[in-house]
Amino acid sequence: MNRAQSILQSTFGYDAFREPQGEIIHELEQGRDAFVLMPTGGGKSLCYQIPALLRDGTAIIVSPLIALMQDQVDALNQLGIKAAYLNSTLNVAEAREVESQLLNGALDLLYVAPERLLNPIMLSLLERCHIALFAIDEAHCVSQWGHDFRPEYQKLRVLHERFPQVPRIALTATADQRTRDEIIAQLQLEGARVFINSFDRPNIHYAISEGNNPKLRLWRFIQENHAQDAGIVYCLSRKKVEATAEWLTEQGRIALPYHAGLSQELRQKNQQRFLRDEGVIIVATIAFGMGID
Template identity: 65%
Template sequence: MRSPLAILNSTFGYHEFRGPQAAVIDALVAGEDVLVLMPTGGGKSLCYQIPALVREGVGIVVSPLIALMQDQVSALRELGVRAGFLNSSLSAQEMWQTELALQRGELDLLYVAPERLIQPRTLELLHHSKIALFAIDEAHCVSQWGHDFRSDYLKLELLHREFPQVPRIALTATADVRTRDEIIARLQLENARQFINGFDRPNIQYRIAQKNNPKIQLMRFLRDEQQGNSGIVYCLSRNKVEQIAQWLSDEGFTALPYHAGLPADVRQKNQQRFLREDNIIMVATIAFGMGIDKPDVRFVAHLDLPKSIEAYYQETGRAGRDGEPATTLLLYGLEDVVKLRQMMAQSEGSEEFKRNEQQRLNAMLGLCEITSCRRQTLLRYFGDSLAQPCGNCDCCLTPPQTWDATQAVQMALSCVYRTGQRFGAGHVIDVLRGSNNEKILSFDHHKLTTYGIGKHLSSDEWKAIFRQLVARGLLDVNSDGFGGLLLNETCRPYLRGEENIYLRRDIKATNQSPRRANISDAIEAEDQGLWHALRACRKRLAEEQGVPPYVIFHDATLREMLEFRPLTPEQLRSITGVGDSKLKRFGDEFLAVIRAAEYEE
């Protein structure tokens, strides 16, 4: 019997174990059951691959993804390890050959999908083979409260019953205390040794920003920081995945879509290209990524809010597996919060399930809105700790500003109440800012005492307030599909002015997209009308003045007008590129264009 260290050196080419690897391997070689929580990139695979080579027999690895099995088996075969897999991608001939190799003891490691493992035929084969160990990878899939639940994982408890003498190891990079307890209970690992190696990924920089114009924000991120890098862009819907992938391709990036609605061969081809080529951007739903071994993913961007911190940690953890610097970017807004709250309220799950999902979402929102170190909050959620702020998240690098929003919050809550707790944030903001659109007039909301009391704040500033009130649980969202805002008991002391409240101040970023040939291509479809109206206004004024259009205002200034929609001279003056002289000479013209667009919408 060769020693684990000798195998580590001779087979895998490493000279020493990292962290708890040696202790995990020794326990498994000795025949003990083991539960391992280790960050992505921490070397979990070696914890079962080496014991499978040390112990007599074949190591059976339960893996949820076909593509992952194929890549791991290919890598092991390159190392001289006798490895194979059983899944639906094999032909009948290939399946027979693999089963024959198993029976003859010609395999060191066999990867099996969970649904394949629990079939009577597979169990019969295993009973007639010498088994070294069972490794249950991505063990958090067993948790019904988890973000990657797989029903077939629930049946893996049969391994303890059918093969009581064979040691088992369950591994995951993502599990809070509750999920950890469920893994132990469902897999009957009560007597297993536990190795919790921390959750910190210090090489990953975490950034979370309010969603202004996500295409422009993503483009700036990619062109300024990620030229030539491979990465993942996550979207909530299949349709958005395809739109963003096409848009990035049109912009000169090699971007591929991935979601469960694509044909299997397309998904497999795109995943293979991502794993094996450089400079690929995968635009995907959460159907993509679990167990992805690509070490040089330099960024992960989310264009929609993940449902939980577990999902966020798991998905961002696919960046920087090689330990080199990596960056994550999450863009989210009030519409994300409303959409997810509605989806959860309309879920067919039990009340307990809905409560747990809401708690997870609330924790995710808390991470988004905090003004202190994000990494400390992230680790604390998993029962881990960090003594000092990390210095490698946006809150540490650019500390956010806060402001006393007590009076504005009272206005917001009062307006929700006086409009009947039936309307979404957009309508309530229109009332606060004194809009005279048809909807306001038809409901007589221009007669309310809260009508126009919030003119001093821009539409975006009010959106930030409502986003944070919903995130903090001071406002609820109606589950009827219309997103109406509702008061709850939590907001009472703020509504009465009994408590002060400080909110994060959203920083207005410049909207000049770097090195763009045609900035119009990145304008959202719903903004195209106003964008072209602003450009037409600029062109007319330029012709009247006998100067090029950019002398009136640069594109970047028009983009900022488009984004922040100023309605007063004071608001327009705050736009980059609008000085006193231009405000006086051209301000009324541009304000008229914006007000007309706001009225039409």
């Protein structure tokens, strides 16, 4: 754990692990599986990023959200960590370059969409590589009881079947007991150590606002609490995303839409503006991951 502590401080800039990050990292470093239930903002990504640097080979991170992949890869590259992603935003030449880096052992972490990972060509490519670990992020997508069920996630048991010696970690922030049981069964993680962290987060505040004229209440909340701040407004439909972004723009804020119906170029452009400019509001469906920093 001395090496893990050193990486935490020198690379990521933190003095100490939060509970139970250290134990999770130790399990993976030793080649054992783990199932992690930890709240958003609780530090889940470090639980696989540090073992990715401790173990030989490339860590393969399965993620369903393009925005989250781009956000994490950008952040890791800024820290000097060799990370990349493979998803539908890349053209053929860009994807081949990433695959070449993977084959040559030039990557510490590779983020892959589940659909891409399950492609027979991709699985064959992975069999020619040295893999440090598999991290299955947003693992609740495996559950048919969830609102963002992804059938591809249930097929990820193939990782255990084809790469039995490679440790796996499944992570989620949203799973009741039934969903946890389903994740463990579907991903064949019966032998994994289970970590459930406290969801008491004093820095996160939840409030419910009821009444007429929700736009006015939203505007009042922003003006009174975040008049100059960047932020995210989530909506249940693409139509509501477009209408809310347009309305906030009319009120004088920079508000940009993000949903799966927009072109890849526009989504990428809006995400970059959110990350780089001051005071930008993203209005989004859950296609824009809540794990965005």
